[in-house]
Amino acid sequence: DNHFEDTFGHLGKIISENVSFSNCKFQGYVTFLGNILPDQNQLFEELVFANNVSFKNCNFEDEFRLSSTKFLKRLNISECEFYGECLALSLVVVGDFNLSNCNFQGRVLFHGNTYRSKCYFSSNEFNNTAQFSLSHHHDIFNLHSTVFNNFVEFHSNIYHEWSTFVGIDFREETRFLDETFKNASFQRTKFSQKNNLFQGIKVPDGSNLSFVNIIFYSGTSFRNCDCFNIQFTDSDITDIKFSSCNWNLSDRLITKDELSDLKTIKNRARILEPLYRQLKKNFDGQKNWELSGLAYISEMEMRKKRLSLENDYFYWFIYWFYGYFGGYTQNIGKPLYRLFWLTTICTFAYFFIDLDIANAIERSIKASIPYIEIRQENPYPNYWLLFRNFQFILSSIFLAFFILALRKRFKQ
Secondary structure: OEEHHHHOOOOOOEEOOOEEEEOOEEOOOEEEEOOOOOOOOOOOOOEEEOOOEEEEOOEEOOOEEEEOEEEOOOEEEEOOEEOOOEEEEOOEEOOOEEEEOOEEOOOEEEEOOEEOOOEEEEOOEEOOOEEEEOOEEOOOEEEEOOEEOOOEEEEOOEEEEEEEEEOOEEOOOEEEEOOEEEEEEEEOOEOOOOOEEEEOOEOOOOOEEEEEOOEOOOOEEEEOOEHHHEEOOOOEOOOOEEEOOEOEEOOOEEOHHHHOOOOOHHHHHHHHHHHHHHHHHHHHHOOOHHHHHHHHHHHHHHHHHHHHHOOOHHHHHHHHHHHHHHHHHOOOHHHHHHHHHHHHHHHHHHHHHHOOHHHHHHHHHHHHOOOOOOOOOOOOOOOHHHHHHHHHHHHHHHHHHHHHHHHHHOOO
16 A cells, blocks of 8 residues: 655655656555644644656556645646546646546546646546546646546536537436536537436526537436527537526527627528527427427528528518518517507508598408408498408418417417
């Protein structure tokens, strides 16, 4: 067994030399233990490495533990094999931390650590459960080209700067719980078809979390997440289960993708239209008709914008009419409001037939709702019949929009 606080001297002293372990085999458990909580009658003690520390091409056949230790410069662990548990608890790493090309056979726990500089985890393989929790990353965090063959959990970590998860293969259940991201990106990452959970994800205003070209299977859930600042660029999100998430809602649903600075407006419309269509299908599957309707409005708005940019003005006018007068059949009030103003304007026009306001009101209501009987036998003389037919067609369309919107509002 190896207690390195004894090897390097008494606790409370700073180890100023470079410390390097290369091509070593550790048959017992390995412990770097400092910052021990003192008894009432003892002074506070700590283990501090003032220079670089490196483990390269080492085999650890039993537990490896770094506990309550300070590294004032670079910490490097590379090309190592861990056959027992690997624990990193309450560390303070002031310099860069590199963990690369390592294989972990036992349980892994990184808990309560503080990383002041860049943190790189790359080309590692985790074959047992892994947990990364309650840590602060004050500089760039990069998790790259890593395989998790067992359950993994990221819990209550705070990423103060950029964090990237690139080329990760999650082959079992994965959980991200109560994570706080400033600016983060998931790219070329594969999630398993098991139960994957994103819960309590926080992305403050002015920050961004993006999932780029990710396929989310039906076992994936987003619960109590701040989707206001999450992008799903080119990702398949149809089967995600969203539960109690915060969205950017106004008269429609607006994703962070729409607010981002894409290359061109035309590309933005082409990308966002299928994204909103996926969200609509998603909310339909969850029978969340309100969010489904708001996502549908956004899909139609993106289609209208795309048609305008493609100079397809005929179909653009159809979608404009559908939205302006019918609210894309998602708004009960809009078609009734248009019908009211159509009836009012036509009343003013009919007044000039015989200068009788009562007759003008009857004619306008009769044209809007043809099943109503009025006193006049020939209310639309000469060319006024054409005007009445035009009003009748528009009124029928508005009423159809109202009925469809009513049906969708009370859809079961």
